[in-house]
Amino acid sequence: METPSRDIETLVHRAYKAGFVTELEADAVPAGLNEDVIRLISAKKREPDFMLEWRLRAYRQWLTMRPPQWAHVRIAPIDFQSIVYYSAPKSKDDGPKSLADIDPKLLETYDKLGIPLREREMLAGVAVDAVFDSVSVATTFKEKLATMGIIFCPFSEAVQEHPELVRKYLGSVVPYTDNFYATLNSAVFSDGSFVYVPKGVRCPMELSTYFRINASKTGQFERTLIIADEGAYVSYLEGCTAPMRDENQLHAAVVELIALKDAQIKYSTVQNWYPGDEQGRGGIYNFVTKRGACRGENAKISWTQVETGSAITWKYPSVILEGDNSIGEFYSVAVTNNMQQADTGTKMLHIGRNTRSTIISKGISSGHGQNTYRGLVKVLKGAENARNFTQCDSLLIGDQCGAHTFPYVEVRNPTARVEHEAMTSKISEDQLFYLQSRGLAAEDAVSMVVNGFCKTVFKELPMEFAVEAQKLLGVSLEGAVG
Amino acid sequence: MLTITDLHASCDGKEILRGIDLQINAGEVHAIMGPNGSGKSTLANVLAGRERYQVTRGAVIYRDADLLQMSPEERARAGVFLAFQYPVEIPGVSNIYLLKAALNAVRKSRGEPELDAMDFLALVKDRLQLVAMKEELLYRSVNESFSGGEKKRNEILQMAVLTPHLAILDETDSGLDIDALQVVASGVNALRSPDRAFLLITHYQRLLDYVVPDVVHVLVGGQIVKSGDRSLALELERQGYVGVAQPSTSV
Numbered sequence: 204m205e206t207p208s209r210d211i212e213t214l215v216h217r218a219y220k221a222g223f224v225t226e227l228e229a230d231a232v233p234a235g236l237n238e239d240v241i242r243l244i245s246a247k248k249r250e251p252d253f254m255l256e257w258r259l260r261a262y263r264q265w266l267t268m269r270p271p272q273w274a275h276v277r278i279a280p281i282d283f284q285s286i287v288y289y290s291a292p293k294s295k296d297d298g299p300k301s302l303a304d305i306d307p308k309l310l311e312t313y314d315k316l317g318i319p320l321r322e323r324e325m326l327a328g329v330a331v332d333a334v335f336d337s338v339s340v341a342t343t344f345k346e347k348l349a350t351m352g353i354i355f356c357p358f359s360e361a362v363q364e365h366p367e368l369v370r371k372y373l374g375s376v377v378p379y380t381d382n383f384y385a386t387l388n389s390a391v392f393s394d395g396s397f398v399y400v401p402k403g404v405r406c407p408m409e410l411s412t413y414f415r416i417n418a419s420k421t422g423q424f425e426r427t428l429i430i431a432d433e434g435a436y437v438s439y440l441e442g443c444t445a446p447m448r449d450e451n452q453l454h455a456a457v458v459e460l461i462a463l464k465d466a467q468i469k470y471s472t473v474q475n476w477y478p479g480d481e482q483g484r485g486g487i488y489n490f491v492t493k494r495g496a497c498r499g500e501n502a503k504i505s506w507t508q509v510e511t512g513s514a515i516t517w518k519y520p521s522v523i524l525e526g527d528n529s530i531g532e533f534y535s536v537a538v539t540n541n542m543q544q545a546d547t548g549t550k551m552l553h554i555g556r557n558t559r560s561t562i563i564s565k566g567i568s569s570g571h572g573q574n575t576y577r578g579l580v581k582v583l584k585g586a587e588n589a590r591n592f593t594q595c596d597s598l599l600i601g602d603q604c605g606a607h608t609f610p611y612v613e614v615r616n617p618t619a620r621v622e623h624e625a626m627t628s629k630i631s632e633d634q635l636f637y638l639q640s641r642g643l644a645a646e647d648a649v650s651m652v653v654n655g656f657c658k659t660v661f662k663e664l665p666m667e668f669a670v671e672a673q674k675l676l677g678v679s680l681e682g683a684v685g
Numbered sequence: 686m687l688t689i690t691d692l693h694a695s696c697d698g699k700e701i702l703r704g705i706d707l708q709i710n711a712g713e714v715h716a717i718m719g720p721n722g723s724g725k726s727t728l729a730n731v732l733a734g735r736e737r738y739q740v741t742r743g744a745v746i747y748r749d750a751d752l753l754q755m756s757p758e759e760r761a762r763a764g765v766f767l768a769f770q771y772p773v774e775i776p777g778v779s780n781i782y783l784l785k786a787a788l789n790a791v792r793k794s795r796g797e798p799e800l801d802a803m804d805f806l807a808l809v810k811d812r813l814q815l816v817a818m819k820e821e822l823l824y825r826s827v828n829e830s831f832s833g834g835e836k837k838r839n840e841i842l843q844m845a846v847l848t849p850h851l852a853i854l855d856e857t858d859s860g861l862d863i864d865a866l867q868v869v870a871s872g873v874n875a876l877r878s879p880d881r882a883f884l885l886i887t888h889y890q891r892l893l894d895y896v897v898p899d900v901v902h903v904l905v906g907g908q909i910v911k912s913g914d915r916s917l918a919l920e921l922e923r924q925g926y927v928g929v930a931q932p933s934t935s936v
Contacts, residue, residue: 634773636736642758644758652778
């Protein structure tokens with residue numbers, strides 16, 4: 204008879220369910236990176252000069268930088284010259300004018316992933332700006348949003364139609380000098396989403412983007428910029444799955460959020476990129492820079508993430524609390540199974556007075572997964588009465604995985620109050636047996652315990668995402684956890 | 686209902702049950718008494734299918750099926766219920782959510798449709814009264830920050846909702862004050878029926894003042910050394926296990 208812990212492990216091993224590759228003719232530049240490639244990308248996108256100059260400055264900066272080594276992950280060296288930096292799916296004519304123009308294969312792919320793209324999204328109240336490889340191919344609800352003055356479009360379109368906004372805010376939260384991967388992204392980013400919600404407007408629907416990596420050997424460099432003007436509110440959902448691949452694929456996105464006075468941005472992510480096989484082969488490298496700035500009084504930015512995919516995740520959605528009374532929140536569930544590695548957390552930078560931040564991090568490790576929480580709470584001199592509450596919990600499944608916590612706290616103001624709680628627990632055989640003896644299948648029992656563990660984060664997710672997240676958690680821990 | 690024949694079981698290589706024979710018919714209430722370490726809880730756990738215990742010999746037939754071949758959840762769905770001696774806490778999972786998932790798992794295996802939210806709530810509220818539990822406990826995490834008495838009542842509540850054929854109560858009376866004991870007992874009595882059997886595992890005959898058993902067994906050293914009617918429990922109370930376990934020295 205197998206020991207109970209082995210049993211739990213066998214539960215966790217389940218194959219990735221979104222593995223398929225769509226055959227599309229890709230319009231790609233040759234592999235490798237130099238100034239000509241950057242000029243080509245910029246030209247293909249018919250960008251104004253300021254964009255090209257910005258890209259080139261970033262590229263020159265990048266040449267002087269080295270990949271960061273401090274994260275608690277093991278990674279083989281990446282050959283940046285073997286990466287293809289631009290690829291766009293070819294369509295009839297010069298680009299799709301409506302859903303009817305979209306490559307049926309592509310729609311089929313979305314279909315397989317269960318992404319709501321047609322009427323379904325109306326029912327769900329979700330507007331989707333779908334990014335397939337590097338070019339946005341479908342944007343919906345745009346007109347409806349436009350009547351309220353809300354801009355929701357592919358980044359490349361924003362560069363052409365709203366250059367003043369792009370110029371003002373691009374790089375204002377994550378400068379092109381920020382870090383190795385953000386700088387690379389600044390040089391070569393292909394597309395992404397752009398959102399602007401004008402003063403006093405409450406965006407009436409959840410905005411959503413589904414990312415997907417497809418063409419072989421294509422690094423994907425998304426750039427997302429969301430601006431909530433004074434008193435505005437917007438909730439943005441990002442969700443992704445990726446087809447099965449043999450080679451590691453680099454994904455280095457940058458997301459910048461700007462919340463002005465009294466504005467609120469809620470950014471939710473469910474990330475399910477291909478994590479590699481049981482030996483860790485072929486998974487996505489997810490090196491993302493996400494940062495928001497509360498630029499005015501009473502501004503609020505919330506990050507909620509459910510990270511179940513990728514071979515390596517390196518990601519620290521952060522908030523710069525500049526405005527007085529501004530609020531930053533970070534709610535995270537990170538799952539590592541098999542050979543997955545995650546080094547994720549947040550930075551809360553308290554600058555204004557009475558600024559508050561909350562960090563709730565739930566790490567789940569199973570198989571040989573390594574899960575690291577890395578967080579920084581920094582209270583500057585002028586941040587009178589700043590407050591932070593941090594809770595980092597880890598759940599271990601089996602005895603070959605690891606959980607690590609690196610909380611950094613820097614306080615320069617004596618009135619600050621910073622609290623930190625941490626807990627590591629193992630999913631116990633007693634809990635599983637208890638649930639099984641009430642009639643639940645072993646996998647459902649594990650799933651129930653894990654979902655209970657994550658409850659405080661899931662309740663922060665928009666409804667439709669919460670359901671998806673619970674399912675995802677089940678899928679990612681199948682064979683490890685139900 | 687249940688026929689146990691020459692059951693031997695061990696834990697971590699140590700033999701704990703050494704040949705149990707037991708026959709329980711529908712409608713009967715059996716009590717198993719015995720000193721610490723005699724194997725009472727092992728028997729309960731073996732019947733519920735806990736993997737930590739290995740059955741090394743013997744057979745258990747439950748309603749014409751080989752119970753030992755069934756997984757814990759299959760046993761539960763077939764109507765075997767174990768009220769735990771130490772109910773575990775499950776943070777973040779509400780009590781009512783577990784009740785619903787459990788009931789639907791059982792109903793599904795019986796080919797019955799899942800109960801809708803209204804019917805389910807009505808059922809649970811009805812059963813709550815049986816164990817005099819506050820409704821508020823339904824919405825708390827399973828057993829988390831429950832008092833000892835609340836945990837035991839919660840087990841009886843689960844039993845009342847799941848309506849098993851065979852209910853095994855593993856020292857449900859331990860650690861209860863007299864009021865809680867009466868509540869638990871009246872819950873059990875309310876569920877007594879001609880097609881349901883109970884196996885009560887207990888240290889003390891106190892519980893048997895409230896739940897009158899049909900048969901009392903004395904378990905010592907992994908074997909049933911004596912069986913009798915309710916008077917056996919009273920005899921135990923007077924003479925202790927040693928006196929009863931060794932017939933040669935008894936009256």
